[in-house]
Amino acid sequence: MQLFSSGILSLGGCIMYLILTGNVALCILNYHTHNNEAQIIGRLYDYHLLDMVELGIDDCQLIETFKNQKIAAGIKPCLLFAGEPFNSSSEYQRLKNLLVDFFRGEEITGLRLAGLEHVISFTAAEGKIFMRSYRILTKKSGAKTPRVDLEEIGPRMDFSLRRTKLASDDLFKTSCKKPRQIKPKTVKNIKKDALGTTTGRIHLGKQDLSKLQVKRMKGLRKVKSGKKTSKGPKNPASI
Numbered sequence: 001m002q003l004f005s006s007g008i009l010s011l012g013g014c015i016m017y018l019i020l021t022g023n024v025a026l027c028i029l030n031y032h033t034h035n036n037e038a039q040i041i042g043r044l045y046d047y048h049l050l051d052m053v054e055l056g057i058d059d060c061q062l063i064e065t066f067k068n069q070k071i072a073a074g075i076k077p078c079l080l081f082a083g084e085p086f087n088s089s090s091e092y093q094r095l096k097n098l099l100v101d102f103f104r105g106e107e108i109t110g111l112r113l114a115g116l117e118h119v120i121s122f123t124a125a126e127g128k129i130f131m132r133s134y135r136i137l138t139k140k141s142g143a144k145t146p147r148v149d150l151e152e153i154g155p156r157m158d159f160s161l162r163r164t165k166l167a168s169d170d171l172f173k174t175s176c177k178k179p180r181q182i183k184p185k186t187v188k189n190i191k192k193d194a195l196g197t198t199t200g201r202i203h204l205g206k207q208d209l210s211k212l213q214v215k216r217m218k219g220l221r222k223v224k225s226g227k228k229t230s231k232g233p234k235n236p237a238s239i
Contacts, residue, residue: 019044026102038162041098045175050167053095055159058128063154070153071135075118076105078136083124092124094166114138119150129159 019027019042029040037060042052063070079100085092103120119134134150141147167175189201 020047028102039159041102043098043101045167045171049165050171050175051094051098052165053091053098054162054164055129056162057157058160059156059158061154061156063133066152066154068151068153069135071117074105076108076111076115077103077118077120078116079103080119080121081124082121085124086122091161091164091166094164094172095129095161096122113146127160129161131155131157131159 024044026043027041029042031038031040037057039055039057040052041055043050081096083092086096087093099122117136119136121130121132121134123130123132133153133155135153137149137151138146139149166172189203190198192198
């Protein structure tokens with residue numbers, strides 16, 4: 001199956017047609033022949049093919065083969081890359097960057113320790129890439145930091161890097177540039193919460209609370225000087 005030479009992966013091929021009509025930035029294609037099975041991973045930039053990598057599947061164990069507790073859907077995984085090729089080979093470095101785009105999930109500003117439940121590791125050794133998936137187990141250790149154990153939950157896959165179609169260094173550098181975000185004009189003493197409720201703050205001068213007009217009980221009213229408070233017997237000394 002000559003995918004790279006037959007034009008299926010070219011800009012005019014059916015894969016690019018489906019990608020562009022679906023308006024997606026990442027794609028993955030699994031194909032197999034009589035004795036060959038592989039996955040093709042690609043991504044686009046500015047409606048043009050940026051990177052595309054073919055990974056041969058040498059061994060695969062599905063998630064159903066691991067009879068243990070799984071993690072909930074949508075958990076943001078921790079990505080671990082081990083092996084010298086990820087640091088020395090340009091193709092492996094680009095593959096690492098491509099895998100990070102696939103598995104990074106939603107962007108977040110903070111993460112609590114209990115939210116770390118999933119680890120996906122990629123190990124490059126002996127000309128292959130070993131992908132493993134683990135569930136993080138935190139157990140009591142007698143200290144402030146818990147003891148961490150890893151339990152494999154699948155899937156387990158062994159890849160071999162085959163053909164690649166990578167962008168030039170200049171195009172890749174251009175695609176990594178982040179556009180300047182237009183910051184909204186901030187209004188002093190006015191803010192919005194996550195639900196969109198607007199809250200304002202008003203600053204006042206120092207107030208004289210003694211002049212504040214409030215209704216007071218008769219027993220708390222001030223008595224004017226020279227005015228009798230009650231009628232009682234006259235002082236005998238004045239008679």
